[in-house]
Amino acid sequence: MMRQYELVERVVKYDPDADEDLLNRAYVYAMKAHGNQTRASGEAYFNHPLEVAAILTEMKLDDATVAAALLHDTVEDTEATHQEIEEKFGKEIASLVDGLTKIKKIDLVTTEATQAENLRKLLLAMSKDVRVLMVKLADRLHNMRTIEHVKPEKRLRIAQETMDIYAPLAGRMGMQTVRDELEDISFRVLNPDANKIIQDRLSQLHEESGDVLREIEKALATKLAENGIKAEVYGREKRPYSIWRKMERKHLSLGQLSDIFGFRVLVGTVDQCYRAIGIAHRTWRAIPGRFKDYISTPKQNDYRSLHTTVIGPHHMRVEMQIRTRLMHEIAERGVAAHALYKDAPDAREALDGFRPPGAESNAYRWLRHLVEMLQEGESPKEFLEHTKLELFHDQVFCFTPKGQLIALPRGATPIDFAYAVHTSIGDSCVGCKVNGRHAPLVAELQNGDEVDIIRSDAQVPPPAWESIAVTGKARAAIRRATRAAMRKQFAGLGREIVEKLLAKQNRPMVAKEIAAAVPRLGHKNVDDTMAAIGRGDLSGYDMLKAMGLTVEASQMRESRRKGTTKKSDQSQAASVPVRGLSGNMALTISKETGAVPGERIVGISMPGEGVTIYPIFAKALEQFDSQPERWIDLAWDSDASQQMFPARINVILLNEIGALAQVTQVIGDHGGNIDELQMMARQGVRDFFDLDILLEVHDARHLNDIIAGLRTRNAVSAVTRATG
Ligand code: MN
Numbered sequence: 001m002m003r004q005y006e007l008v009e010r011v012v013k014y015d016p017d018a019d020e021d022l023l024n025r026a027y028v029y030a031m032k033a034h035g036n037q038t039r040a041s042g043e044a045y046f047n048h049p050l051e052v053a054a055i056l057t058e059m060k061l062d063d064a065t066v067a068a069a070l071l072h073d074t075v076e077d078t079e080a081t082h083q084e085i086e087e088k089f090g091k092e093i094a095s096l097v098d099g100l101t102k103i104k105k106i107d108l109v110t111t112e113a114t115q116a117e118n119l120r121k122l123l124l125a126m127s128k129d130v131r132v133l134m135v136k137l138a139d140r141l142h143n144m145r146t147i148e149h150v151k152p153e154k155r156l157r158i159a160q161e162t163m164d165i166y167a168p169l170a171g172r173m174g175m176q177t178v179r180d181e182l183e184d185i186s187f188r189v190l191n192p193d194a195n196k197i198i199q200d201r202l203s204q205l206h207e208e209s210g211d212v213l214r215e216i217e218k219a220l221a222t223k224l225a226e227n228g229i230k231a232e233v234y235g236r237e238k239r240p241y242s243i244w245r246k247m248e249r250k251h252l253s254l255g256q257l258s259d260i261f262g263f264r265v266l267v268g269t270v271d272q273c274y275r276a277i278g279i280a281h282r283t284w285r286a287i288p289g290r291f292k293d294y295i296s297t298p299k300q301n302d303y304r305s306l307h308t309t310v311i312g313p314h315h316m317r318v319e320m321q322i323r324t325r326l327m328h329e330i331a332e333r334g335v336a337a338h339a340l341y342k343d344a345p346d347a348r349e350a351l352d353g354f355r356p357p358g359a360e361s362n363a364y365r366w367l368r369h370l371v372e373m374l375q376e377g378e379s380p381k382e383f384l385e386h387t388k389l390e391l392f393h394d395q396v397f398c399f400t401p402k403g404q405l406i407a408l409p410r411g412a413t414p415i416d417f418a419y420a421v422h423t424s425i426g427d428s429c430v431g432c433k434v435n436g437r438h439a440p441l442v443a444e445l446q447n448g449d450e451v452d453i454i455r456s457d458a459q460v461p462p463p464a465w466e467s468i469a470v471t472g473k474a475r476a477a478i479r480r481a482t483r484a485a486m487r488k489q490f491a492g493l494g495r496e497i498v499e500k501l502l503a504k505q506n507r508p509m510v511a512k513e514i515a516a517a518v519p520r521l522g523h524k525n526v527d528d529t530m531a532a533i534g535r536g537d538l539s540g541y542d543m544l545k546a547m548g549l550t551v552e553a554s555q556m557r558e559s560r561r562k563g564t565t566k567k568s569d570q571s572q573a574a575s576v577p578v579r580g581l582s583g584n585m586a587l588t589i590s591k592e593t594g595a596v597p598g599e600r601i602v603g604i605s606m607p608g609e610g611v612t613i614y615p616i617f618a619k620a621l622e623q624f625d626s627q628p629e630r631w632i633d634l635a636w637d638s639d640a641s642q643q644m645f646p647a648r649i650n651v652i653l654l655n656e657i658g659a660l661a662q663v664t665q666v667i668g669d670h671g672g673n674i675d676e677l678q679m680m681a682r683q684g685v686r687d688f689f690d691l692d693i694l695l696e697v698h699d700a701r702h703l704n705d706i707i708a709g710l711r712t713r714n715a716v717s718a719v720t721r722a723t724g
Pocket of ligand 1: 048072073
């Protein structure tokens with residue numbers, strides 16, 4: 001446990017004017033107030049407020065904040081009262097503690113509409129004084145660090161709340177270090193399996209790549225030094241949670257992730273930042289579309305940096321963040337850094353053109369803006385629609401028609417929404433209305449959208465949804481549902497087969513006899529056995545034999561042959577397996593874009609030529625906007641997996657030896673076919689050319705695999721699905 005004098009010393013070290021007496025009194029008061037109380041871990045309760053205070057000293061916060069941290073649990077958990085705190089420590093600290101006491105009672109993991117109201121209360125309590133938020137985040141950080149002592153059920157709840165609310169809030173306040181740690185611990189609690197897999201892969205890569213990290217660090221620093229720039233270069237592995245998010249977002253597999261290293265380059269001045277990036281771009285080849293200038297246009301949370309990705313030493317992708325040391329401080333500590341630097345003259349210079357000296361930070365202004373809005377008495381729902389919103393820039397918040405709030409990752413579709421409300425709603429979802437209008441199930445949801453899911457009990461989620469959904473919950477449920485549906489179909493087929501075979505021997509199907517035969521076949525229940533027969537894993541005759549009936553060998557052979565013939569007949573049945581058309585209309589898939597199962601499609605009737613199928617995102621559809629009578633609602637038939645379908649993609653490729661071979665190899669490795677390939681020099685940029693490829697693939701998932709595979713190749717700088 002940290003000693004009293006150690007804590008005070010820490011504060012005095014960065015703030016010589018700190019009120020030592022105040023800190024000492026708060027320490028003693030809190031220690032006495034918590035007395036013999038213990039935490040779930042068995043240690044003295046006082047250790048908790050002390051650790052929270054210590055975290056705040058790392059952020060170099062003022063004496064009042066550190067004192068409030070020591071006292072933060074006293075009013076709620078001990079005999080101490082607000083009055084007493086005010087008498088002993090003054091109004092400022094009493095009001096900080098009061099804010100923290102109020103927050104404690106707010107439950108944010110409600111799935112009811114009350115979540116909006118509670119979040120509003122939380123922000124209101126915190127935004128009166130930004131220091132309340134600092135203490136709250138430090139409090140949560142320490143609780144997360146010690147979460148293994150909490151009961152499993154409560155642990156999940158706390159981790160979920162941290163992931164949903166507190167980590168994004170820390171991020172919005174620019175406190176990257178706190179955000180990262182909150183996310184990492186929550187991820188470990190919420191998804192231990194994924195966390196372990198990623199950790200294992202990271203250590204494996206670590207062994208394989210050896211000292212590459214240090215080598216690149218050195219190469220970067222040397223190159224900059226040669227050009228007269230003294231820079232500190234830090235290489236680091238990305239965190240498991242950020243890797244996980246990337247995998248989810250881009251549907252990548254772990255093996256396909258190439259850029260798991262990132263580098264930070266810290267220099268003295270803004271001018272040096274731009275010179276450093278110039279040197280990097282002259283020395284190594286920059287990947288187009290990856291250069292971002294957050295110095296001239298800072299992020300909303302005041303983050304400033306130059307970002308770029310180059311193909312560096314060892315032909316590895318090297319992701320770089322270049323910034324001044326002060327920008328770095330702000331990137332790591334956000335609002336907390338501003339509190340300290342607001343009066344320092346050299347800080348003013350370094351921040352020149354960023355904000356006027358003495359002005360509040362963007363993050364704090366945002367918080368204050370929120371309070372004003374809240375005081376204007378907006379309804380919680382409107383409030384969420386307008387602001388929350390900005391806070392969680394990687395999330396979208398949508399509502400059910402009854403006003404229940406559903407938080408989803410950015411990029412989520414109505415399918416994800418349906419599964420987030422309830423698995424049974426996802427499974428039976430056939431369509432949706434977004435803000436009162438019919439919308440495709442693949443539409444990307446936006447903040448504040450009201451989503452009304454249209455359901456049918458006859459629905460079974462099509463397997464292709466799995467590649468459309470972005471949330472793990474939806475994808476797992478879809479997999480489960482399709483497996484269950486397939487099993488049911490096969491079981492039905494298996495029953496028919498057995499019934500027919502029995503009929504040939506003039507025997508009825510008797511449930512008791514069947515059930516008795518099941519264990520002899522090594523199966524657990526009748527449904528499983530019938531599904532195995534339907535699937536062809538088990539012969540119907542095996543069932544008959546298990547029932548004690550005689551079966552001729554010649555009959556068995558015949559049945560096997562028939563089984564195979566039937567299958568190949570089915571796959572030739574229709575050239576384009578879609579539902580939604582009557583009669584024998586000629587169907588073609590647009591060559592401009594192609595279209596594959598899993599992509600939402602529409603048909604356009606072409607007089608005299610039949611129907612042309614377009615994916616919903618095809619630009620060509622715009623020309624038919626004014627002719628709604630030509631639009632035909634189509635859907636892929638669920639049994640389309642045997643065929644290949646056209647899909648056009650655009651690739652930006654490095655102009656180097658072997659680049660094209662890399663592309664064709666990836667496509668070949670994934671079992672895709674290349675139907676057409678065109679190569680064009682990229683205008684004005686010598687080093688790159690454009691590839692236009694018409695592929696043949698099984699479905700959207702297959703296509704995504706190929707696209708993800710291409711993205712991992714060094715020679716490939718961008719891959720997009722063609723929209724025509
Ligand atoms: Mn606490």
